[in-house]
Amino acid sequence: MTEHLLLGLQAAADTTRAYGEFPLIGARAAVWIAAEVHLMFAAFVLGVPMFAVVAEAIGIFGKDQRYDRLAKEFTRLLLVAYSATAIWGAVLVFFLATLYPKFWAYLTAVFGPSMWAYAGLFFCESFTLYLYYYGWDRWKYGRPKLGHWSLGLLLNLWGTIVMFIANSWLTYMMTPPRDITPTTDPATIKLWHAIANATWMPINVHRLIANVVFGGAIVAAYASYRFLAAKTDEERAHYDWMGYVGNFIAISALIVLPFAGYWLGREIYQYDQSMGITMMGGFMSWLWVIQAFLIAVLFLTGNYYLWIGMGRIPGAERFRPYTKYLLIVLVLGAIVWGTPHTMIADSKELAAMGGSHHPFLGALGVMSAKNTAVNLMILTTFLSFLLYRRANTRPVVPWAKSGTMIQGAMFALAAGVVLFYGIRGYFVEAIVRIGFSVYQVLAVLGCIVAVTVIDVLMGRGAQSLGAIQWGKMPPRSQYALFILAVTFTWLMGLMGFARSGIRQYWHVWQVVQDTSKYAATPALGYASKMISLCVLIFLTLVGFVFWLGGLAEKSTFVATGDREGGGGGRHVGH
Amino acid sequence: MWATNLKVVAIVLGTLALYTLIANKIPQVESEVPQTLTLGANVTPEQLVAAGEKVFNGIGGCTTCHGLGTRAPNLLTDEKGTGAIGVRCGKREAGKTCKQYLYESLDQPTAYIVAGYQPIMPVMTKQLSPQQVWAVIAFLESQGGTVDVSASDIPATSPTSPTSAGGAGGAGGAAFAGGSTDPKAIIQAAGCLACHKLDGQGQVIAPDLTHVGSRRSAESIRRKILDPASSTAKGYERLAGIMPKAFGTMMNAAQLEALVQYLAAHK
Numbered sequence: 001m002t003e004h005l006l007l008g009l010q011a012a013a014d015t016t017r018a019y020g021e022f023p024l025i026g027a028r029a030a031v032w033i034a035a036e037v038h039l040m041f042a043a044f045v046l047g048v049p050m051f052a053v054v055a056e057a058i059g060i061f062g063k064d065q066r067y068d069r070l071a072k073e074f075t076r077l078l079l080v081a082y083s084a085t086a087i088w089g090a091v092l093v094f095f096l097a098t099l100y101p102k103f104w105a106y107l108t109a110v111f112g113p114s115m116w117a118y119a120g121l122f123f124c125e126s127f128t129l130y131l132y133y134y135g136w137d138r139w140k141y142g143r144p145k146l147g148h149w150s151l152g153l154l155l156n157l158w159g160t161i162v163m164f165i166a167n168s169w170l171t172y173m174m175t176p177p178r179d180i181t182p183t184t185d186p187a188t189i190k191l192w193h194a195i196a197n198a199t200w201m202p203i204n205v206h207r208l209i210a211n212v213v214f215g216g217a218i219v220a221a222y223a224s225y226r227f228l229a230a231k232t233d234e235e236r237a238h239y240d241w242m243g244y245v246g247n248f249i250a251i252s253a254l255i256v257l258p259f260a261g262y263w264l265g266r267e268i269y270q271y272d273q274s275m276g277i278t279m280m281g282g283f284m285s286w287l288w289v290i291q292a293f294l295i296a297v298l299f300l301t302g303n304y305y306l307w308i309g310m311g312r313i314p315g316a317e318r319f320r321p322y323t324k325y326l327l328i329v330l331v332l333g334a335i336v337w338g339t340p341h342t343m344i345a346d347s348k349e350l351a352a353m354g355g356s357h358h359p360f361l362g363a364l365g366v367m368s369a370k371n372t373a374v375n376l377m378i379l380t381t382f383l384s385f386l387l388y389r390r391a392n393t394r395p396v397v398p399w400a401k402s403g404t405m406i407q408g409a410m411f412a413l414a415a416g417v418v419l420f421y422g423i424r425g426y427f428v429e430a431i432v433r434i435g436f437s438v439y440q441v442l443a444v445l446g447c448i449v450a451v452t453v454i455d456v457l458m459g460r461g462a463q464s465l466g467a468i469q470w471g472k473m474p475p476r477s478q479y480a481l482f483i484l485a486v487t488f489t490w491l492m493g494l495m496g497f498a499r500s501g502i503r504q505y506w507h508v509w510q511v512v513q514d515t516s517k518y519a520a521t522p523a524l525g526y527a528s529k530m531i532s533l534c535v536l537i538f539l540t541l542v543g544f545v546f547w548l549g550g551l552a553e554k555s556t557f558v559a560t561g562d563r564e565g566g567g568g569g570r571h572v573g574h
Numbered sequence: 575m576w577a578t579n580l581k582v583v584a585i586v587l588g589t590l591a592l593y594t595l596i597a598n599k600i601p602q603v604e605s606e607v608p609q610t611l612t613l614g615a616n617v618t619p620e621q622l623v624a625a626g627e628k629v630f631n632g633i634g635g636c637t638t639c640h641g642l643g644t645r646a647p648n649l650l651t652d653e654k655g656t657g658a659i660g661v662r663c664g665k666r667e668a669g670k671t672c673k674q675y676l677y678e679s680l681d682q683p684t685a686y687i688v689a690g691y692q693p694i695m696p697v698m699t700k701q702l703s704p705q706q707v708w709a710v711i712a713f714l715e716s717q718g719g720t721v722d723v724s725a726s727d728i729p730a731t732s733p734t735s736p737t738s739a740g741g742a743g744g745a746g747g748a749a750f751a752g753g754s755t756d757p758k759a760i761i762q763a764a765g766c767l768a769c770h771k772l773d774g775q776g777q778v779i780a781p782d783l784t785h786v787g788s789r790r791s792a793e794s795i796r797r798k799i800l801d802p803a804s805s806t807a808k809g810y811e812r813l814a815g816i817m818p819k820a821f822g823t824m825m826n827a828a829q830l831e832a833l834v835q836y837l838a839a840h841k
Contacts, residue, residue: 178803228578274696278635283603290597475578479585486589505607514607521605528597532590539586 018102019516027099028518029530034095036493036534037541038088040214042166043207043492044542045085046159047215048078049129051249053152060145070242071152075133077222080549082129084541086122100516103507109186110194111169118165125158160208167203168195173508174499175199175271182511198271202264203499209260212253214488220246221485222546224478227471237471243481244309250488251302251385255378255448259441268502275509279502286524287498289340292370294491296334299377301480301487303330303384308477314466316391329380336373339365363426371437372422375444379414382448386455393462403458407451414447489538493531501527606633613705613728619712619721626713629706634698636710646695647688650717660719672719673727676711682765697818704728755828757836764821764833772840780817781807785840792838799830 022030052074059068096104108115132151139148175198180189223243230236269276278284307323310316363369386407395403421436428436503509505519513519613625630636639646649659656662663672666686670678678685680702683695699707705728712723754760761767769780786795789807797804802817825833 179801225582228582229575272696273694274635274701277639277694278605283605283635286600286603289600290593293596294593479581482582482585483589486586487593490590490593501605504605519607523602523604524600525598525602528594532594535590536586 018100020099020101022095022099026518027095027516031092031095031099032530033534033537034088034092036496036531037538038085038092039496040489040492040534040538041081041085041088041542042163043211043214044218045078045082046163047211047213048074048081048219049152049155049159050212051215052078053149053156055245056149056152060149066241070245072133072136073242074219075129075136076549077219077546079129079133080545081542082126084545086126100507103512103514106186106508106512107169110172110189111191113191114165114168114195118162121158121162121165125155125162128155128158163207163211164200164204165195167207168197168200170500171199171203172197173506174275174503175268176508176511180511182513184511199264199267202260202267206257206260206264209253209257210492213250213257214492216246216248216250216253217485217488218246218542220244220250220481222246224481225546227473227478228475230471233471240312240470240473243478247302247305247481247484248385250484251298251381254298255381258374262437272509275502278504279498283521283523284498284501286340287494289338290524290528291491291494292334292338294487294494295374296330296338297487298484298491299330299334299381300327301483303327303381305477305480305484306384306388308474308480310388310391311474312469312472313388313391314469315393316388319387319391322387323384326380326384330377333373333377333380336364337370337377339369366426367437368422368425368433371425371440372418375418375440376415378444379411379418379447382451383411386451389455390459392465392468393459394465395458395462397458397460400458403454407454410447410451414443417443486535486539489535490531493534494527497527497531613709613725615725617725619716619723622709622712622723623716623721625706626709626711626716629702629710630713634702634706634710639695646691649714653688658718659714660717663714663719671722672715673711673722676714677707680707680710684769685765700818755832757833760825760829760833764824769817781810783837783840787838787841790838792834795837796830796834799834 019027021027025033052071055067055071055074059065059071096107128151132148132155135148135151139145172194177193177197180194220243223239223246227236227239227243230239265276265279268279280288303326307320310319397403418440421440425433425436501521504521505514506512507514613622636649640649647653647659651658653659653662659676660672663675664670666675675686680698683697684693687693698710702710708723708728712721715721715723761772766772766783767775770783772783774784790798794805800822822830
């Protein structure tokens with residue numbers, strides 16, 4: 001009896017001040033908002049330097065001042081978003097320390113030294129950014145310009161290390177090394193052992209790519225707003241071009257993102273099958289239907305933007321009849337990808353359905369059909385881009401006709417491979433079927449690379465059918481860019497919920513249990529409200545900081561002249 | 575400009591509203607925290623079945639695979655003409671009652687892999703409390719069969735194996751295999767033969783241990799038992815993660831050492 005009493009007292013002592021409470025919305029929602037908004041800003045400030053430094057390099061080595069100006073404008077957005085990132089990071093830390101003090105103490109016991117390194121690197125990153133931006137005009141030419149560009153590289157290096165460190169904390173929560181148990185003293189856990197956990201590197205790679213996607217989408221939305229607000233043709237032309245570049249970066253990086261996602265998913269399955277099943281077939285199974293819907297919106301809107309953009313390219317009218325076929329493929333692909341498969345349901349619901357799959361549509365809900373659909377959608381999007389790219393040129397190389405035929409054959413071959421393995425997948429075991437997705441992906445990637453190489457070679461000395469009329473875009477094209485930015489941001493919130501939610505009632509999977517009143521993982525309805533709220537907060541703040549940044553901006557756009565900066569109606573390149 | 579601003583705001587809010595609406599229109603499933611299931615000494619079969627159905631449809635996550643689908647055998651209506659699980663469980667293994675078979679299937683899911691399915695099921699006795707496990711068994715028996723689970727089953731963690739770690743606390747080292755340091759008793763208690771073959775006995779799902787001593791040193795065997803993820807035998811990569819990682823906490827040091835030396839001697 002005494003022993004039980006002592007154990008009870010010990011348990012009470014153990015839970016004392018384990019959790020704090022936050023007024024109105026509760027502790028979980030407070031941390032959720034702080035973490036999500038911080039992450040959105042962080043993704044932006046880590047993604048944008050990657051393509052800012054690439055744009056600057058194009059400006060230097062391609063001797064094209066437009067790109068240098070674009071890189072500087074990217075970086076200006078970065079500067080104003082940077083302090084918001086730091087503020088939300090501090091809010092997150094304060095919330096964790098006060099609302100989840102015991103868990104925070106555990107994390108600091110394991111990762112303390114890496115947190116000090118994180119803070120130090122944050123200083124390095126901040127001051128490199130200041131040097132990079134404020135030194136732009138001072139080190140504009142010659143050797144100093146190369147030094148300036150090196151600062152951009154250094155900025156990316158700091159940012160990447162900072163992100164890798166933070167990723168180690170959250171991936172440890174998902175997949176702690178297997179020898180760590182609830183009784184392991186956190187102070188005895190070797191730092192590198194905790195960092196190099198099963199999902200650390202897949203998350204690192206996934207986030208690197210996703211940050212580029214996200215940064216591109218937000219930059220495109222910024223440019224679209226500036227386009228809509230533009231007062232001169234020069235200004236409109238510049239922001240039309242900037243929006244196009246931002247969207248191109250986002251969609252291009254999006255195409256490779258699923259492959260990093262597959263790797264992450266595989267590592268989760270290998271680490272713990274039950275965690276993988278929870279993610280794909282358990283209470284989160286409907287999440288993937290929502291994800292499919294969002295990706296469908298991205299594909300359709302991205303292609304719509306390209307098709308409208310062809311209206312400003314002389315010569316594009318010859319490709320316009322094909323867009324309806326591309327649209328049909330995209331819509332059919334989206335429908336197949338969004339078909340539910342194994343749904344979590346109770347026994348009565350399952351009996352009422354006659355199975356966990358729909359008797360007819362169930363055949364479209366399996367991975368064979370979905371992989372086929374998404375690969376064909378990627379191929380279709382690439383074809384849209386190819387038509388856009390070739391719209392105002394006519395190849396003059398003697399092998400142009402056979403080159404085009406080879407390109408067509410490559411598309412047909414890639415589609416054939418995708419369809420063959422998609423159908424074959426119905427007749428083999430799951431373990432074999434999973435391998436087929438690799439062949440499908442390789443066929444699509446191979447086609448993209450080979451067709452692009454042929455196109456570049458074929459485009460040498462091509463006859464121009466007229467310059468792209470930058471700025472001659474209807475406003476609806478710019479609203480499409482807004483839809484893309486909102487969808488990318490929402491998708492990021494959704495996938496963050498998936499990654500974090502599969503831990504269910506564990507702070508650290510099967511090591512530190514969540515015993516708070518918020519331990520249950522909420523359903524998708526509640527999560528969607530939280531995600532929408534976070535997206536709204538982020539977009540409102542990002543709009544505000546961009547507006548603040550614009551207050552100090554001196555317009556360099558004039559109705560005529562300054563050809564170097566705008567280039568309305570003059571640019572031929574993409 | 576105000577008109578443009580309003581349009582932008584409307585598009586952003588409209589898109590957010592659409593996604594939120596869709597996410598709220600689909601079935602809402604929350605991942606619950608496992609609750610302690612208290613079943614008194616006078617618990618009736620009906621109460622057990624009702625509790626088991628709740629676990630089966632809820633925190634057990636059983637319907638994820640054992641719906642009526644293709645990922646795992648159909649437990650609720652019919653599996654290839656053999657009927658629901660309550661009808662067939664008593665006939666699955668000679669000499670085993672329905673209750674024993676179902677318990678072993680939850681405790682050692684790789685013991686009986688039905689042809690055509692992958693060994694993907696987690697050890698449910700590690701995820702659920704003994705009360706929840708027995709409630710699920712009662713529910714499964716009720717699917718076409720007779721419920722013979724009673725309150726007296728619940729304290730006894732296993733009708734066939736004395737070693738269940740249980741979901742609510744785990745087994746202590748002293749209780750494991752009755753504290754015996756006999757390697758054969760430890761192997762029996764740990765259920766090694768559910769996957770491994772040794773001296774002509776056991777399954778061939780995982781590497782054959784008959785000559786394990788010629789492939790691995792004692793140190794390597796010890797490390798593999800304590801940390802199954804430390805290495806994976808060639809050809810068995812797709813089963814990585816299947817071997818339970820709790821053996822190190824279940825056995826005491828003497829038992830572990832006895833098992834290691836026994837296996838290392840199998841040259």
